[in-house]
Amino acid sequence: MALGIPVGYSKEVLREEYAIPGWGMAYVIGLALLIECLALLTIGLVRPWGERLPRWVPFFGGRDIPPRAALIPATFGTVALTAIIAVVMLQVLIGVKDDGHLSGTSSTVMVLCYLPAFFWGPLLGLVTYSYRRRHRHLL
Template structure:
């Protein structure tokens, strides 16, 4: 069996694992935010949730939406190692079935990884920051642990992006 002339090499195993790990980095903090939105006792009193976060209310919609959007963006990393990152799925209107131009994936992914590194690197210093006065009990530490995986999102996305670029140049 011969390969088509425009076929690319499959993603290396390390890149596939890194893409899956990147997709999972937003899950712990997202689950914490969703628990917060439902008013569960995850570090803040009911009064703080009402006054500072507007939960229940529009604040709940915001934090759930933030969690969903974050995870959806994290899942896009999988496109750099899956066939749908090379050919747009047919069910997508207008562009379905077309090949993805490599730079159309590489440029947003590279910019995204830089933005993520800029945004989340400060979490490495979470434990050097004074505890939030409204947060009760051990939740300052728990929230730090739940948000810490986000520090890996940018570097993992960068590594997978480099792999994608090398396979498609």
């Protein structure tokens, strides 16, 4: 979409409603990068680099990460992701968000592509709970 590929939308809709080409391209790319960074933080709850910063990190490398510094944002993220994605998916599934621009195959493909996101919040909750159990002696 950020590259101007219609992905089910007409070029007029991309231009008028999403400002593509234009600032909308930067927005879509920035949003994708933000989501990827948040996904990496999720992985940090189960990997060693999520407990101790790697040595190559300037100024803070090699230091332990306080468990609360991971638990508080992860818990907030669990609640926020679950709520946001549930509301959006329900709206898409019942047709509330359908503005008439996507239909048929395009709409079905979009829902199928975003369906795994529905599980991100609950799975983040499970990983957060596991992290808390492993670090309860430090809390």
